Amino acid sequence: xxxxxxxxxxxxxxxxxxxxxxxxxxxxxxxxxxxxxxxxxxxxxxxxxxxxxxxxxxxxxxxxxxxxxxxxxxxxxxxxxxxxxxxxxxxxxxxxxxxxxxxxxxxxxxx
Amino acid sequence: xxxxxxxxxxxxxxxxxxxxxxxxxxxxxxxxxxxxxxxxxxxxxxxxxxxxxxxxxxxxxxxxxxxxxxxxxxxxxxxxxxxxxxxxxxxxxxxxxxxxxxxxxxxxxxxx
Numbered sequence: 001x002x003x004x005x006x007x008x009x010x011x012x013x014x015x016x017x018x019x020x021x022x023x024x025x026x027x028x029x030x031x032x033x034x035x036x037x038x039x040x041x042x043x044x045x046x047x048x049x050x051x052x053x054x055x056x057x058x059x060x061x062x063x064x065x066x067x068x069x070x071x072x073x074x075x076x077x078x079x080x081x082x083x084x085x086x087x088x089x090x091x092x093x094x095x096x097x098x099x100x101x102x103x104x105x106x107x108x109x110x111x
Numbered sequence: 112x113x114x115x116x117x118x119x120x121x122x123x124x125x126x127x128x129x130x131x132x133x134x135x136x137x138x139x140x141x142x143x144x145x146x147x148x149x150x151x152x153x154x155x156x157x158x159x160x161x162x163x164x165x166x167x168x169x170x171x172x173x174x175x176x177x178x179x180x181x182x183x184x185x186x187x188x189x190x191x192x193x194x195x196x197x198x199x200x201x202x203x204x205x206x207x208x209x210x211x212x213x214x215x216x217x218x219x220x221x222x223x
Contacts, residue, residue: 003153033211042115042201042214043154088153097208098169101153 006102023089134202
């Protein structure tokens with residue numbers, strides 16, 4: 001699979017802040033997934049998106065499937081210390097069984 | 112509880128040695144996957160399996176081998192041909208190939 005372009009690579013955020021990260025692809029996807037990985041553990045699925053323009057929330061997390069089908073965004077509202085971790089995007093094309101992953105966004109929260 | 116169990120959590124390999132990483136799932140998923148994770152990089156697919164007794168190479172299969180004799184089990188062997196085996200290895204499964212993948216907690220492999 002291709003490597004997705006995920007940004008920012010890392011971020012320091014103040015507790016209570018809203019933050020955003022995004023992922024872009026050079027090809028069209030029909031599935032976007034967002035995962036969170038805590039140190040020494042496996043990634044946990046946060047949100048799955050299946051349609052262009054789709055906006056889906058999971059608690060304080062909101063993700064969107066870009067209209068161009070080549071990008072996706074994840075927003076975290078009102079950050080708390082347990083939001084620390086690495087967030088990965090992953091995507092899949094229409095006729096592709098393989099997931100392509102971004103390199104991750106490392107989030108550190110200042111208390 | 113349903114889930115994916117990887118063992119051991121930490122593994123050390125000597126030069127010239129083959130080691131096997133275990134992955135077991137009780138989610139009744141047909142598809143299983145092995146990924147390698149290196150610092151600052153996305154996950155890279157090593158092997159995947161759609162069904163029992165069938166598996167396919169991923170993007171970085173050289174130096175690795177797998178078997179799928181049972182639906183719930185998908186062990187990965189890191190052979191001596193893999194010259195840079197130090198990494199975090201993640202096993203995943205999904206109902207079928209195009210459904211979201213769920214991950215185990217990983218095995219960290221290091222060289223002695």
